[in-house]
Amino acid sequence: MKGKTTPQVHNAARLRWTMFARVLIVTFLFGIAIFVDSREVGTLSSTLSSTLVKTIALTYCLSIIYLVVLKYIPSPIVNVYIQSLCDVALITLMVYATGGIRSIYSIFYPLVIIYSVLFLGRRGGLIVASVSGIFYGFFANLEFYGVIYPIQSIPIWNYPLHAGYVFTRILIHILSFYIIAFLASFVAEQEKKARVLLAEKQSAFDQLDLLHRSIIESVDTGIMTIDLNGKIKSFNRAAIEITGFQFKELENLDIKEFLPNFPAVLPGPNGLRSSEMAKTRFEWPFYSKGGENLILGCSVSSLRSPGGTTIGNIVIFQDLTQIIKMRESIEKNRRFAFIGEMAAGLAHEIRNPLASITGSIQILREDHTLCKSNDKLMQIILRGKDQLEGFLKDFLLMTRPAPGMRTVLDVREIVRDVLESIRYVPDWQAERHRVVVDLPDRSFPIHANKTEIRQVLWNIFLNALQAMPAGGELTVKADSPQKENKRVSISVRDTGCGITEEGLKRIFEPFYTTREKGTGLGLAVVKRIVESYGGAIEIRSKPLEGTICTLWLPLDERLETAPGPMQNAG
Numbered sequence: 001m002k003g004k005t006t007p008q009v010h011n012a013a014r015l016r017w018t019m020f021a022r023v024l025i026v027t028f029l030f031g032i033a034i035f036v037d038s039r040e041v042g043t044l045s046s047t048l049s050s051t052l053v054k055t056i057a058l059t060y061c062l063s064i065i066y067l068v069v070l071k072y073i074p075s076p077i078v079n080v081y082i083q084s085l086c087d088v089a090l091i092t093l094m095v096y097a098t099g100g101i102r103s104i105y106s107i108f109y110p111l112v113i114i115y116s117v118l119f120l121g122r123r124g125g126l127i128v129a130s131v132s133g134i135f136y137g138f139f140a141n142l143e144f145y146g147v148i149y150p151i152q153s154i155p156i157w158n159y160p161l162h163a164g165y166v167f168t169r170i171l172i173h174i175l176s177f178y179i180i181a182f183l184a185s186f187v188a189e190q191e192k193k194a195r196v197l198l199a200e201k202q203s204a205f206d207q208l209d210l211l212h213r214s215i216i217e218s219v220d221t222g223i224m225t226i227d228l229n230g231k232i233k234s235f236n237r238a239a240i241e242i243t244g245f246q247f248k249e250l251e252n253l254d255i256k257e258f259l260p261n262f263p264a265v266l267p268g269p270n271g272l273r274s275s276e277m278a279k280t281r282f283e284w285p286f287y288s289k290g291g292e293n294l295i296l297g298c299s300v301s302s303l304r305s306p307g308g309t310t311i312g313n314i315v316i317f318q319d320l321t322q323i324i325k326m327r328e329s330i331e332k333n334r335r336f337a338f339i340g341e342m343a344a345g346l347a348h349e350i351r352n353p354l355a356s357i358t359g360s361i362q363i364l365r366e367d368h369t370l371c372k373s374n375d376k377l378m379q380i381i382l383r384g385k386d387q388l389e390g391f392l393k394d395f396l397l398m399t400r401p402a403p404g405m406r407t408v409l410d411v412r413e414i415v416r417d418v419l420e421s422i423r424y425v426p427d428w429q430a431e432r433h434r435v436v437v438d439l440p441d442r443s444f445p446i447h448a449n450k451t452e453i454r455q456v457l458w459n460i461f462l463n464a465l466q467a468m469p470a471g472g473e474l475t476v477k478a479d480s481p482q483k484e485n486k487r488v489s490i491s492v493r494d495t496g497c498g499i500t501e502e503g504l505k506r507i508f509e510p511f512y513t514t515r516e517k518g519t520g521l522g523l524a525v526v527k528r529i530v531e532s533y534g535g536a537i538e539i540r541s542k543p544l545e546g547t548i549c550t551l552w553l554p555l556d557e558r559l560e561t562a563p564g565p566m567q568n569a570g
Contacts, residue, residue: 015076015083018115019063022087025111027056055094062086080119084128087112092135100143101169106136109173110180122185129181133174140170220318222296225303227312230255242296242319244289255315259286283320294321358385409453411444411488411553415476418457425462432471439478444488446553452529453553459522460492460549466515467496467547487535490551499541507539 062083070079091112095103109132117125142148144166216223222239226232232255235247250258262284286294296317303312361378419435422428446453464474472495479489499507510524523539530537534554541547 015070015079015119016067019066019083023059023063055090055097058093059090062090076119077124080116080124084112084116084120084124085131088128088132088135091132092139095136096139096148101140101166106173109136109177113177113181114184117181117184117188121188122181125181125185126178129177132177136173137170140166222315222317222319224315224317225312226255226315228310232258233312239317242288242294242317243286244292259284283324284317294319295324296320357381361385406447406449409446409448409450411446411453411478411490412439414450414453414457415439415478415490418454418461419476422458422461422465425465427462427465427469429471433465433468434473436473436475438476444478444555446488446533446555448533448553456526456529456551457490459526460551463522464492464494464496464547464549467494467498472496472546486555487552488555490553492549492551493546495546498543498545498547499539500543504539504541 066079066083069082073079088109091105091108094105094108095101097103098105113125113129113132116128120128139148144163217237219236220238222242223234223236224232224239225234231252232250233252235245235250240246245258255262263282281297281299284296284298286296288294297320298315298317301314301316302310303314305311361381415437416439419437423430461474461476468474475491475493477491477493479491508523508527510521527537530551530553536552538550539547540550
């Protein structure tokens, strides 16, 4: 229904333009005729002048009537027929008013035939040409036989009409009407065919363009095109999602401003041609609009015109950040698996001699004849044995954490318990260290192994104390779980010496430590345990500004939270 209405609206608009053009042409040509006649022959007779004015007025009135008819009869074909027949009658009246057969205004008949062909086609044009021939021939015969007498305003026209002259005029006009109708219809048909062909080509092009855009917008790979001047010309959906930038922010922006030092746009020996870069894929660091540090896998190819001329470059990129993290995690797990196999055998080989040493020392200590110095040496041996067993325990837990028995735990209770125990370690100095605890009045139920969670908090609290040998403040804060992430957040902050940027990169590596008596396994064990529960750990620090360690542990959704008291310790 919509497809039928649109051409009608279009034809109605064209018909209005035709009416407007008719008024302009009639007014202009009549003005020229009056000017020429008055200049060459003399002043027009009052009768002729009055007739011309009436004809122009009639043209205006008919134009108004045409508009009213078009409003109530929206069919363009009916309106064109009405206007064509009225125009033929009007032109015949003009011919009568300006000299009859000798009038030059019979040239207006072809104009009516031409616009009739444009709207009605060949058949309609031939009908109007026939009507024009009938009107003109009938009028000429009436004048020839003296039935009517047209207005005679110019003396040179006042001579008798001959039959041959009248017949020739009629024949020439009728032939010209049909020839014009045929020629106009031929041109109109060719124009229609060209328009249909153009519409088909345009439709095919639109479909091809739609397919092209659909493909470009559907892929999950970022695609960006740049011209030979390095200006960004296109940016697909995936590119917007990866970078966070909208295309309107980057359109016509220099690629050097968007990707500084990008090798595809560097001049000289540091730059690579796109043909070379298309053969290889490289990784490129990028900061998204939101400030996120990404690693993009990029490749660059030449953008060529259909003639093969290079008109720019295509930059294709993907976000490899998660893939690289997964690759690093797989590599780390592979190393841990290897270390775990080695640790299992190592623990077995070490524990047996330790058991023998422990038994032997205990038997020797039962000898009451030992002096105090020998007893002290045996205590040193036993402490070394305990330290070595603790190291083996952490080592095995880091490489292959035992699942243990999991129960429902309240994080607040474990935090308080560990903080109470931490006061008895040698690193704690009551007069120099201060602990601030900020726990909400809601319980944090998690489903975990109590020993493992306690060890996680113990290692973090102990590291914080050891970072403040001269004293400081330890702040432990837990945030209420949010419905969006459903995770318990625990942050531990100290005012100690802080960690360097290089140290932050390696802080979770096994055996990496900056302390003389440290084993470098504490935080590695923490990360291993937290990740085994589906949680996460983040450490932020700057030298001499302290450290903030944040833990996220999944909330047990099966349990309802219960209110409880909030404690602050100092």
